[in-house]
Amino acid sequence: MKSQHLLWLLICSLNFEKSFGLRVNVKNVGLTSVPSVIDPTVSTFLASGNLISIIHKSDFNDIYPNLNFIELSDNAIVIIESGCFRGTVLRQIELQRNQLTAFPDLSEVKDTIEIIKLQNNKITQISKEEIAPLSKVTIIKLSDNPLVQLPEFTRFLAFLTDLYIRDIDLKCDSSTIWLKRIPDTLNLRLDNEPCSYPAEWRSIAWVNITEDALLQQTIGEIFLVEYLCTPQTS
Ligand SMILES: *[C@@H]1O[C@H](CO)[C@@H](O)[C@H](O)[C@H]1NC(C)=O
Numbered sequence: 001m002k003s004q005h006l007l008w009l010l011i012c013s014l015n016f017e018k019s020f021g022l023r024v025n026v027k028n029v030g031l032t033s034v035p036s037v038i039d040p041t042v043s044t045f046l047a048s049g050n051l052i053s054i055i056h057k058s059d060f061n062d063i064y065p066n067l068n069f070i071e072l073s074d075n076a077i078v079i080i081e082s083g084c085f086r087g088t089v090l091r092q093i094e095l096q097r098n099q100l101t102a103f104p105d106l107s108e109v110k111d112t113i114e115i116i117k118l119q120n121n122k123i124t125q126i127s128k129e130e131i132a133p134l135s136k137v138t139i140i141k142l143s144d145n146p147l148v149q150l151p152e153f154t155r156f157l158a159f160l161t162d163l164y165i166r167d168i169d170l171k172c173d174s175s176t177i178w179l180k181r182i183p184d185t186l187n188l189r190l191d192n193e194p195c196s197y198p199a200e201w202r203s204i205a206w207v208n209i210t211e212d213a214l215l216q217q218t219i220g221e222i223f224l225v226e227y228l229c230t231p232q233t234s
Contacts, residue, residue: 034059048073055080062087080104104131117141132156143167152178166187169196173217180211
């Protein structure tokens, strides 16, 4: 009886170790780069509130086979090098409130990444090529970025449950129709009046913009260029 009990305890603690793993917490300590000496068994890396500006491939590649959660929110990140995170099992990455101008290249973790938080950055565009390979993604948060157009997330990400796209100056046209056809299983966070272009739609509620009206807006790029370049007359 006694040895059974011990065995049970041992199994429990092993499972505990396995499911929670090693957590490294270096929040708010003034780091300007990702530290090079981290326990290689790390599974959770928490480094929000620092001054990190660049994520290099050498920061994470081929060192941390258990790493599944990276929190780097509230830093000063401008660049994440292409090909980062190779050899990790990254499931969740938090990058909100940084200075990113492009969607990070997550192709090295395309088979594991599920949660991507990028609110409050300076991302100006996202292509379908960047998101289509990320087949496991369930949550994407992009609110408060200077985006104008979005790829058709629901077409590429079959398991998407949460899409946050508030505070984005959307250009609404026929390429935006997918936002009218959101499945019930998807929690969409969109402004009540999300369309900044065409300008006359700025104060029109999304519920009152019909698919027909979107279809008729097919001028696409030309419209935007014209809109931005036409001198204001008053
Ligand atoms: C949609 O349009 C109707 C009719 O013009 C109006 O009564 C309603 O308040 C509008 N809905 C919203 C949410 O603005």
